[in-house]
Amino acid sequence: MQKRQLLKGAMTIGLLGAFGRVGADERPSCEGDGTPLQFMPRTSPDPEPLVDELEKYPRCPYCAMDRRQWHRSRHLVHYDDGRVDPTCSLHCAAISLSLNIDRGPKAIYAADFGSGETPRPLVNVDDATYLIGSALAGTMSTRSKIAFASARAAETAQAKHGGETGDFDAALTAAYLDMAEDTAMIRQRRAERRARREREE
Secondary structure, three states: OHHHHHHHHOOOHHHHHHHOOOOHHHOOEOOOOOOEHHHOOOOOOOOOOOOOHHHHOOEOOOOOOEOOOOOOOOEEEEEOOOOEEEEOOHHHHHHHHHHOOOOOEEEEEEEOOOOOOOOOOEEEHHHOEEEEOOOOOOOOOOOOEEEEOOHHHHHHHHHHHOOEEEOHHHHHHHHHHHHHHHHHHHHHHHHHHHHHHHHHO
């Protein structure tokens, strides 16, 4: 499966440095591999992750953003051991897939941006068409990567907002290519918010 090959080829060293919360000497490893335990999904195995999904998984474990607020861009990774990693965006889903490189994704879901429902329903990414690099605002990324359940809806949005259409593999590749720039942007924005809060105190 092309998606699994892409995931196994993803580099994780830079991500570990960018998103680690403790020193390397404090990172206990999982039995049988070198995956830091703090990056394992902390959810219990869930055979039905889409049932009451936002109630069960309200926040992104990587950036702490409210997935209910960012329902239009949220993703959810269901690993083959039943664990769930619920993220706010493809950016954070890409982090999850890199850090859990020894877990195979059973299914990956993305919000259908083309739906008029609130919250947007999730669609399996194997059936989604992504609009990459359009004028539509991205989440956690300067270059947006937005999923549509319908290829026609993606093409309609493309005609209005530009960008290129592609499948999940293309969108995930773009997320990895953008990771360094996006991480720097996120760090800068969070530093600016902290500085503002300190001035107001």
